[in-house]
Amino acid sequence: MGKGVTILGLLILLVSCNSKNDEAELGLVYNVLRDPDIDNYEVYAMNLDGSNKTNITDFPNVEWTYYSFEDDLYFISDRDACKRCYYLYKSNFKGENVQKVSELELADSWMSSRNDGTELIVKPKLIMKNTFYILDQNGNILDRLDTGLGFAADPLFVNDGEQVVFRGGKTVSKNIDGFNEELYIIDTDGNNLKQLTHYPEKDSTAGKYGYRAGAPKLHPTENFVTYQSMQNGKYSLYAVSLDGSKTWKLTDNPQNEGWHDWSPDGKWLAIELFDDKQSQFHIGLMNWETKELKILTDDTFTYQQAPNFIFKN
Numbered sequence: 687m688g689k690g691v692t693i694l695g696l697l698i699l700l701v702s703c704n705s706k707n708d709e710a711e712l713g714l715v716y717n718v719l720r721d722p723d724i725d726n727y728e729v730y731a732m733n734l735d736g737s738n739k740t741n742i743t744d745f746p747n748v749e750w751t752y753y754s755f756e757d758d759l760y761f762i763s764d765r766d767a768c769k770r771c772y773y774l775y776k777s778n779f780k781g782e783n784v785q786k787v788s789e790l791e792l793a794d795s796w797m798s799s800r801n802d803g804t805e806l807i808v809k810p811k812l813i814m815k816n817t818f819y820i821l822d823q824n825g826n827i828l829d830r831l832d833t834g835l836g837f838a839a840d841p842l843f844v845n846d847g848e849q850v851v852f853r854g855g856k857t858v859s860k861n862i863d864g865f866n867e868e869l870y871i872i873d874t875d876g877n878n879l880k881q882l883t884h885y886p887e888k889d890s891t892a893g894k895y896g897y898r899a900g901a902p903k904l905h906p907t908e909n910f911v912t913y914q915s916m917q918n919g920k921y922s923l924y925a926v927s928l929d930g931s932k933t934w935k936l937t938d939n940p941q942n943e944g945w946h947d948w949s950p951d952g953k954w955l956a957i958e959l960f961d962d963k964q965s966q967f968h969i970g971l972m973n974w975e976t977k978e979l980k981i982l983t984d985d986t987f988t989y990q991q992a993p994n995f996i997f998k999n
Contacts, residue, residue, distance in 0.1 A: 712949060713779050713998045714956055714982070715742070715759055716969050717750050719989035725769075729761050730990075731779055734954070734971060736982030742781030748772075752796040752901075752945075754996035755803040762792055774808065774825070779998040788825025796840040796901040800847030807831070807841045807850060815858045818850065820874075832876055837865070840901035844911070844928055849873055851882065851902045851911050851928075860895055867898040869913060869926065882930040885915070892916040901945060907952040912936055914944050923957070937972070939979060947994040956993035969993045 713733055720728045720741070727748045732739045743749040743761065748770060751761040757779060762772040772794060774787040787806075795809035805828065806821045816838040820829040831841075837855035844851050850872055855865040869883040885898040892898045892915070900914035910925045917924075921942040926933045937943060937957075944958040944967075955972040959981070967990050972979045983990045 711997050711999060712954075713996055714969065714971075714993050715751050715754060715779070715996050716958075716993040717989075717991045718987045720987065721746075729759070729781070731781070731996075732982060734982075736971075736980075739983075740780075742777070742779070744781070749775075750794070750992070751994060752992055753798060754994050755799050757997040757999060758803065759996055760787070760797065760806070762794070767791075772811070774806075779996050786825075787823075788821060790819065790821070790825065790827070793839065796842070798842045800843040805847070807843060809839050809841065816854075818852070829874070831872070831874060833870070833872055834876070834879055835870070836862075838870075842902045842904060842911070844871070844904055847874070849928075851904075853899055853901060853913075865894075869899045869902055869911065871928065871930070880930060882911070882926050882928075883913070883915075883924075883933060886917060889917050891919045897921070903947055905948050905952055906950055912946065912948075914946070920962075921960075937977075939970075941968075941970075945992040949995045954995070956995065958991045958993060967991050 715731045718730050720726045728741050729743045729751045731742045747765045749763045753760045772792045777784045791811045793809040793811045797808045799806045816833045816835050818831040818841045835854045836857040840853045842851045854870040855867050857865045872879045883899045896916040902911045902913045912925045923936040923943045925936045941959040946957045957970045959970045960967045968983045
């Protein structure tokens, strides 16, 4: 009996230590408008407590990150290219070992991966606005996915990479009437397109250009998709089940909520927060169990956006 209790105690201690170590190894990367006069965006990194904020790209061009997998940071950049002509690069948490992933010019869009990070789904810059490419780790095109809509962006692999959730519109641009932005799900072979979200018919506060359904993110353990939406005059985070049968308001923060990311264990939610006039953007970190929210950034920069989690080693 005593030996059994001792072994159980050791197991509990080991699990607890592993959990703490995992959190200690996690960091956040996010986008900063460092110098608006020269349109200079940089990728910054920081610890989960907000310490050690560091410019890890430090290049006088446009660099944006929307995705990391384990300790690989992916970012688009127009370095060595025409202005706002984006190509995919990767590095680590410290900005070391920068590599160009592909010679494919990309649109400004979120991305995701499957098969342990060996395959990426991206949005190429094409005349056709509704197509995604699946790339291998060397940037080679493995497959393409035509969604059948007028517009598609921000692809997210779900259901073990067998399906993709994305932000879609029925016309090619928000400038064209009838865009009607929503989240959709589709098989990777292009079949079974289904609309997941349904913006409230009586709500007009998103207007023509606000997000009715922003870039989707998958909760890694509870298996629902989250997204930002301008409803009732405020940007908030909402959630939808993968079959579209349930939609709910995810959080209840007084600030506007935008682009966001889940930690790999689903315990933390990193959120872009901003005021109604969008005059100051911050990065906040929420404990998903307790709903406690901590602001990690200060007012050094106005635009601090699109946080995503990354392992530091």
